[in-house]
Amino acid sequence: MRERILMATLLMVMLLTSCRQPEEKRTKTPTKVKTEVMKKTATTDGKTYVGVVEENVATAVSFTSMGIVSRIYVSEGQAVSAGQLLAEMDDTQARNLLEGAKAQVAQAEDALERYRLLNEQGSLPEVQWVEIQSKVAQARSQLAIAQKNMADCRLTAPVGGIIGRKALSAGETAMPSQAVVTILDISSVKVRFAVPETEVAAIRLNSEAKIHVEAIGADLTARNIERGVQADALTHTYDMRARINNNGSNRLMPGMVAMVSVNLDNNDSETAFTVPLTAVQRRADGSLFLWTMAKDSSAHRTPVSVGATYGNRICVTSGLSDGQRVVVEGYQKLSEDTKIIEK
Numbered sequence: 001m002r003e004r005i006l007m008a009t010l011l012m013v014m015l016l017t018s019c020r021q022p023e024e025k026r027t028k029t030p031t032k033v034k035t036e037v038m039k040k041t042a043t044t045d046g047k048t049y050v051g052v053v054e055e056n057v058a059t060a061v062s063f064t065s066m067g068i069v070s071r072i073y074v075s076e077g078q079a080v081s082a083g084q085l086l087a088e089m090d091d092t093q094a095r096n097l098l099e100g101a102k103a104q105v106a107q108a109e110d111a112l113e114r115y116r117l118l119n120e121q122g123s124l125p126e127v128q129w130v131e132i133q134s135k136v137a138q139a140r141s142q143l144a145i146a147q148k149n150m151a152d153c154r155l156t157a158p159v160g161g162i163i164g165r166k167a168l169s170a171g172e173t174a175m176p177s178q179a180v181v182t183i184l185d186i187s188s189v190k191v192r193f194a195v196p197e198t199e200v201a202a203i204r205l206n207s208e209a210k211i212h213v214e215a216i217g218a219d220l221t222a223r224n225i226e227r228g229v230q231a232d233a234l235t236h237t238y239d240m241r242a243r244i245n246n247n248g249s250n251r252l253m254p255g256m257v258a259m260v261s262v263n264l265d266n267n268d269s270e271t272a273f274t275v276p277l278t279a280v281q282r283r284a285d286g287s288l289f290l291w292t293m294a295k296d297s298s299a300h301r302t303p304v305s306v307g308a309t310y311g312n313r314i315c316v317t318s319g320l321s322d323g324q325r326v327v328v329e330g331y332q333k334l335s336e337d338t339k340i341i342e343k
Helices: 002-026 092-121 126-151
Strands: 031-037 041-043 046-062 067-072 085-089 154-156 161-166 179-196 209-213 218-222 225-227 237-245 257-263 270-276 288-293 299-303 305-310 313-318 325-329 340-342
Touching (some): 031 288, 092 126, 179 257
Antiparallel strands (some): 041 270, 270 313, 288 325, 305 313
């Protein structure tokens, strides 16, 4: 009988120990999240538009005559300086014309020297002397043209910048004024965005624009906006351009998509808490809440009221206090009183 009681006691102790261990393990690992400390920032009545980054200036570089491209020395994305050799064209014909022009000049100048003595002696008619001088001038003019044609077989960069597009390759025929390469000036860039005609009047030249470029994860500010004066016939929108300094890094490249938030009236600014739109959650009854981090590192649902949106953020009009931590990433795994830690 005693042995049975002892065995039952041991089994009960083992059962209680095995049930307690998983519970202890579950409470040890906090959930990793990302938070923002709430601080009121200035907000204004603005609009958000989708824009595209453009180069400051695009220069199309081409040969002035027709010929076969023999070699191209640059590639797309390469930085070039003014005067740098970009490409060469087959110069066989130009070289032959140059040699012929040199021979004609030599012949004309030799004849000029021979007839000079006769002219000084007065035994050469004036008309013939003028004709000889004219032939020398013509020969020299043809030589200058031949030299220019020879030089035009080498294509050099008129300005410095980045090679944006290479339109021809070695072996292809270049036509006069056909772009071989395009040189882009991206020391500063422009973000072009379309504005409906009903909103154009509210955007001033000194309106501030907040620009987010997702491709490089950059948030930028532009304070000078160029306003277009001709509307698109189909969409009835006007092109606006916000200029941004690239600071010599060339991070902003033509074609990148940007979100442009423009302040329509700088005088109506006010301060408010703002959070990412995705951080605001909705209960089954339709009420809104945010996950906040308490001093003991536990997560709590905090009821809030929201206002206007600004780009990918929204104003919180009530429910938050200054210095409070709001969970903006990792909230999907949270429940009330969950222990959390910063990533």
